[in-house]
Amino acid sequence: xxxxxxxxxxxxxxxxxxxxxxxxxxxxxxxxxxxxxxxxxxxxxxxxxxxxxxxxxxxxxxxxxxxxxxxxxxxxxxxxxxxxxxxxxxxxxxxxxxxxxxxxxxxxxxxxxxxxxxxxxxxxxxxxxxxxxxxxxxxxxxxxxxxxxxxxxxxxxxxxxxxxxxxxxxxxxxxxxxxxxxxxxxxxxxxxxxxxxxxxxxxxxxxxxxxxxxxxxxxxxxxxxxxxxxxxxxxxxxxxxxxxxxxxxxxxxxxxxxxxxxxxxxxxxxxxxxxxxxxxxxxxxxxxx
Amino acid sequence: xxxxxxxxxxxxxxxxxxxxxxxxxxxxxxxxxxxxxxxxxxxxxxxxxxxxxxxxxxxxxxxxxxxxxxxxxxxxxxxxxxxxxxxxxxxxxxxxxxxxxxxxxxxxxxxxxxxxxxxxxxxxxxxxxxxxxxxxxxxxxxxxxxxxxxxxxxxxxxxxxxxxxxxxxxxxxxxxxxxxxxxxxxxxxxxxxxxxxxxxxxxxxxxxxxxxxxxxxxxxxxxxxxxxxxxxxxxxxxxxxxxxxxxxxxxxxxxxxxxxxxxxxxxxxxxxxxxxxxxxxxxxxxxxxxxxxxxxxxxxxxxxxxxxxxxxxxxxxxxxxxxxxxxxxxxxxxxxxxxxxxxxxxxxxxxxxxxxxxxxxxxxxxxxxxxxxxxxxxxxxx
Numbered sequence: 204x205x206x207x208x209x210x211x212x213x214x215x216x217x218x219x220x221x222x223x224x225x226x227x228x229x230x231x232x233x234x235x236x237x238x239x240x241x242x243x244x245x246x247x248x249x250x251x252x253x254x255x256x257x258x259x260x261x262x263x264x265x266x267x268x269x270x271x272x273x274x275x276x277x278x279x280x281x282x283x284x285x286x287x288x289x290x291x292x293x294x295x296x297x298x299x300x301x302x303x304x305x306x307x308x309x310x311x312x313x314x315x316x317x318x319x320x321x322x323x324x325x326x327x328x329x330x331x332x333x334x335x336x337x338x339x340x341x342x343x344x345x346x347x348x349x350x351x352x353x354x355x356x357x358x359x360x361x362x363x364x365x366x367x368x369x370x371x372x373x374x375x376x377x378x379x380x381x382x383x384x385x386x387x388x389x390x391x392x393x394x395x396x397x398x399x400x401x402x403x404x405x406x407x408x409x410x411x412x413x414x415x416x417x418x419x420x421x422x423x424x425x426x427x428x429x430x431x432x433x434x435x436x437x438x439x440x441x442x443x444x445x446x447x448x449x450x451x452x453x454x455x456x457x458x459x460x461x462x463x464x465x466x467x468x469x470x471x472x473x474x475x476x477x478x479x480x481x482x483x484x485x486x487x488x489x490x491x492x
Numbered sequence: 493x494x495x496x497x498x499x500x501x502x503x504x505x506x507x508x509x510x511x512x513x514x515x516x517x518x519x520x521x522x523x524x525x526x527x528x529x530x531x532x533x534x535x536x537x538x539x540x541x542x543x544x545x546x547x548x549x550x551x552x553x554x555x556x557x558x559x560x561x562x563x564x565x566x567x568x569x570x571x572x573x574x575x576x577x578x579x580x581x582x583x584x585x586x587x588x589x590x591x592x593x594x595x596x597x598x599x600x601x602x603x604x605x606x607x608x609x610x611x612x613x614x615x616x617x618x619x620x621x622x623x624x625x626x627x628x629x630x631x632x633x634x635x636x637x638x639x640x641x642x643x644x645x646x647x648x649x650x651x652x653x654x655x656x657x658x659x660x661x662x663x664x665x666x667x668x669x670x671x672x673x674x675x676x677x678x679x680x681x682x683x684x685x686x687x688x689x690x691x692x693x694x695x696x697x698x699x700x701x702x703x704x705x706x707x708x709x710x711x712x713x714x715x716x717x718x719x720x721x722x723x724x725x726x727x728x729x730x731x732x733x734x735x736x737x738x739x740x741x742x743x744x745x746x747x748x749x750x751x752x753x754x755x756x757x758x759x760x761x762x763x764x765x766x767x768x769x770x771x772x773x774x775x776x777x778x779x780x781x782x783x784x785x786x787x788x789x790x791x792x793x794x795x796x797x798x799x800x801x802x803x804x805x806x807x808x809x810x811x812x813x814x815x816x817x818x819x820x821x822x823x824x825x826x827x828x829x830x831x832x833x834x835x836x837x838x839x840x841x842x843x844x845x846x847x848x849x850x851x852x853x854x855x856x857x858x859x860x861x862x863x864x865x866x867x868x869x870x871x872x873x874x
Contacts, residue, residue: 205695205702208727212694219691318531320715322745329752331726341694341726413722414691415715417531423689451692458695463686464658 204336209459210452211340217451218348219410223424224431224443225358226402232375232438233395234290236297240305241428242421244400246312248274248407249416253323263323263412264346270408271401278400282393290392312418320415328412347409354405355444358398362440371395375438434474436487445485449473517554518804521576522797523587523597528564529688530590532714533739533789537589537611539782540793543774548801555801562588569593570600577606583810584609584803584817586796589789591615591633591660601625606810607817611796612761612789615664619840625810627817627831629796630788631843633661636737636759637669637709641676643757643847643859644707644733647870653682653705653731655696655712655720662711665737669709681705688716693723701729708733712740721752732871733757742848742855744785750853755872757849757858761826762788765856766846766863768827785855795826 227241238244248270255266285304289296330342362368373381374391382388407421414420431450435442453473457466477485522541525534538559545557558580560572569588576582584607588594594613598621601608607625610618614633619626652673656662662685670680681703684696697720700708708731712720717740724734736758740746746753762768764775764786774794778786799822807813818839821830831839847859849868856866 205698208698209695212692212698216692313527317535318527319535320532320745322715322718322749324749329722329725331728333728337728339694339698339727341723410691413719415719417715423691455692455695458686458693459699463684463690463693463696466690467687 204338205459207334207336208338209455211334211338212344213452213455214448215341215344215348215451216455217448218351219406219447220424220427220431220451221444221447222351222354222402222409223406224428224435224447225355225440226399226406227428228432228435228438228440228443229371229375229395229402230399231432232440233371234286234392235378236286236290237294237301237429238396238399239298239301239425240308241399241403242423242425243305243308243312244274244278244403244421245407245410245424246416246418246421247277247308248404249411249414249420250312250316250321251404252408252411253321253416256323256325263325263408264350267350267405267408270404274404275397275401277404279393279397281400282396286396287389287392309418309421316418318417320417320420322415323411325412341413343412347412350405350409354402358402358440367391367394430470430474432484434477434484436484439484439486442484442486449485517556518801518808519556519558519580519582520797520800520804521558521560521573521580521582521585521587523560523562523569523572523576523585523589523593524793525564525589525593526559526561528562530564530713532745533743533787534564534589536787536789537587537793539778540786540790541586541797543778543781543790544794544797544801548798553801553805555805557797557801558582560587562590562593564590564593566593566596569597573597573600573608574604577604582606583807584800584813586611586793586800589613591618591664594618595660598623598626605814607800607814609796609800609817612792613661615660616668616837617664619837622838624838625814627839627841629799629826629829629841629843630761630792631845632837632840633665633737634668634672635843635845636665637672639845639847639859640709640735640737640757640759641669641672641678643868644735644870645676647732649706649732650679651681651703651705652678652707652709653684653700653703654680654709655682655684655686655693655700656710656737657688657712657716658685659688659713661713661739665711666709669737673709678707686716688713691719693720694727697724697727697729701727706732707735709735709737710741711737714740714743714745717741717743717746718749718752721746721756722749725752730872734872735759743787747785747850747853747855750850753850754853755850755869757847757868758855760788760846760848760855761843762791763846763848763855763857763863764791765865766827768825769823770825774825791825795822795824795829798822798824799829 252263255261331339431446435446454466457469562569591613610628616632682700734756741758803816848855858868
């Protein structure tokens with residue numbers, strides 16, 4: 204019972220990790236930028252879901268319809284006004300810019316919303332159903348996982364079937380070659396950052412229902428997202444998806460069979476082991492940075 | 493004419509400087525977690541300290557309190573203490589909030605010879621090392637577990653599981669709880685230390701559920717308490733009692749979430765329904781001013797600042813302040829306060845802790861009998 208309970212909890216939590224990491228991986232793949240403001244973008248999604256629910260009574264899942272376009276526009280604008288100025292520049296500049304952006308967002312949220320953790324409580328927040336063997340499945344986590352699967356499928360179809368998606372993949376594979384083929388790589392970067400922000404904010408809105416919201420709540424997920432991206436292969440969206448589930452399950456199993464205190468140790472030992480055996484990550488292509 | 497001008501200038505200088513020295517308010521420091529993970533509880537301490545200063549001002553007692561934020565980080569707390577005593581020249585300091593911060597700052601108080609009054613940090617070690625300049629108002633961690641287990645003892649539970657944050661407060665509280673539980677004949681069936689701020693505790697809770705404990709003893713700061721209880725409900729963890737040792741189980745926000753917090757028993761340093769002088773009035777004024785119920789942290793900070801300010805006013809320097817704190821006794825919203833040496837502690841107030849239970853969304857004092865108006869409901873039921 205403990206095994207299956209932990210497995211299910213791990214998969215459901217891993218789904219959220221995967222969604223957050225996919226946005227970061229896409230941005231890295233297309234723009235070759237590590238976005239240290241990713242956790243703060245998640246935090247914005249959390250607050251949007253919270254206030255749409257508490258002020259306008261919009262269910263957090265329905266609020267995604269409003270949060271996603273708003274986040275895309277926000278991300279697109281940030282890329283156009285700030286990020287694209289450091290593309291192709293030394294990575295230190297990119298790190299400083301994204302860390303700075305994150306600090307500004309976090310501290311602005313601190314001023315606007317105070318440090319009080321907010322709890323988004325819907326009528327089904329603590330509800331669950333039981334599978335045979337007394338295995339409990341959290342309803343909000345299951346719904347979040349299903350939404351994550353849907354968003355992943357839509358992203359996959361977008362990247363593999365649409366012209367813009369293919370242009371994004373081409374830019375991800377070789378920015379210079381894509382430019383020579385007539386792709387507007389600058390626009391692709393803005394779209395990638397917009398989609399990355401959309402995915403981060405969506406992950407924030409989904410986790411907000413079972414987590415707490417404070418101005419620095421996204422930081423917990425920033426390190427996890429980086430770990431997942433490297434584990435799955437930097438720039439690989441599928442790798443981020445699989446990596447998220449792997450990390451979620453490993454965390455849950457470590458908590459169940461060792462101790463909750465040890466779960467990060469186990470995750471990082473596994474992380475190092477995979478990198479030693481497969482330095483480009485699970486789904487990274489040979490020769491990629 | 494030149495001499496007259498010089499004499500006039502000298503007279504003016506003396507005239508303007510003398511009154512300033514005469515009425516200069518006494519300076520004390522206040523270190524708290526205004527930002528960071530413990531900021532929500534820190535806000536309660538800030539509110540309590542602010543009310544104390546305002547109440548003193550209303551009585552025409554002018555005390556300058558210099559506030560410092562440690563962000564919940566011991567390094568920052570130490571830097572804040574050193575800044576207060578060396579640059580701001582305060583003669584006494586109240587704070588910091590967390591055990592980790594208070595423990596580090598306490599280790600330097602004797603070096604600087606500036607008294608530190610800890611308002612709410614529970615780790616026993618803080619007042620067990622014989623520091624002459626460290627005083628503590630609240631009861632230490634062993635009392636949390638002691639009073640909680642005593643309140644539940646008449647119901648004769650058989651087994652206990654521990655779930656606690658991997659921090660100074662969590663570890664020290666559970667360490668003493670294990671000793672107290674063993675002396676009561678309780679068998680330990682699970683011991684789960686967790687890292688704060690994780691989104692998923694379900695595997696840990698499932699493990700505890702499989703052990704079928706009569707009592708689940710929890711030590712958590714604010715938001716973790718809510719996550720743990722919410723996920724415990726999902727998992728179907730239903731012991732005969734949830735015992736929350738302070739902090740996150742005693743906040744107004746936790747009480748509001750009735751579907752997960754109902755009947756949780758917690759240890760507290762203070763409630764406004766005990767008959768300590770001014771306790772009820774403090775509760776009423778706090779609600780009116782801040783729009784929420786005061787937690788024990790607010791009351792601890794209020795009383796600590798009040799005691800420090802009144803003692804500092806009489807003393808005017810750190811050495812005299814230390815002597816005033818050692819010799820003094822007070823009776824305010826935290827009941828009788830006296831800093832004494834007993835049972836291995838030095839300058840520790842022997843504060844009686846209370847046990848409360850959330851009944852119909854309200855914290856009701858249920859133990860000890862002389863302070864309680866309601867009976868403890870046992871066993872727990874959803």
